Amino acid sequence: MKQKLNVNQIPALKQEILDLPEKEKNQLLIRLINKDQVLIEQLHFKLLEDEYDLIKRFEDLKAEIETTLKDNFDSIINSKYTDKGKLYLRMIRNLSSRINHYAKVTKDVNGELRLRTILLIDSSAKYKSIQNEDSVIGYKARLYQVSKIKTMITLFGKLHEDLKYDYSDDFYESIEDTIVSNLQIEIIQSKLKYKTLSNE
Structure with missing residues (x-):
């Protein structure tokens, strides 16, 4: 090579x-x-945008996540049993890649963490029956969500102390509910110290 x-x-x-x-x-x-399209977006954001544009980017992507999870629900739930898990996993991976892109362009750690939290909570709650099914693809979906919690823990560690308290107040209780009801076994297997996100 x-x-x-x-x-x-x-x-x-x-x-x-x-x-x-x-x-x-x-x-x-x-x-x-x-x-380099990403570099163009990075430069556009850095040189031509301000805090209001950042808020708009965040809100637009938040709305896209919520809309995608909602609009695809019926088609995924009503698809063949063997396809449900695959379609669900593909959808949350695609949405996660959208968050990756947001993070690359804006370098907004707080926004990235909140978007990942919204995706984790909403997808796990809305598609609980698929994510919790006793199948290989269900297990893969749960492991994927656990891998994203690892990412969230890393991001949380990078936040300013004030933002850590804000995050914990806003999101931690919902995350814990999701983990206990949907991902507890995989969390234990991964030895993931998710309570770090509580800032206690």
Whole structure:
């Protein structure tokens, strides 16, 4: 496998690039940025948006999560038994990837944690019969949710102390209800210390 080149590993090339005329450097920069859609969104957010845009991004994605879970309910529940779990798992993975994208663009740890919490609570409650079914795919769905709780614990550790208290007040009780009623066995198996999220 051919090794990827890194400009920092070729000092002479790096210096030649830095010495290019300003106009030529700018053209190269724009051309490279245009090849990376996530970078374009990151720059747009950083350079052109403010706190109100962040709130809108959060609320839009929150609404998308809630709407997707609601609008797909009948079609998933009424699908063939062998397809229900697969469709459910695919849906929550897709929604989780939307949260990943939000986090990449905004670097908003608090918003990411809250969105992941909303997805965990709402999906586990609304699709409880599928997530708790005694099948391989049901088990996979529960393990997937536990993996997201691990992510949430990591994010919680990055929050400012004031935000930790706000988060615990707003969400922890709901999370605990979800865990106790839906994911307790997998939590125990994973030895996951989810009570960290309570900030006690």
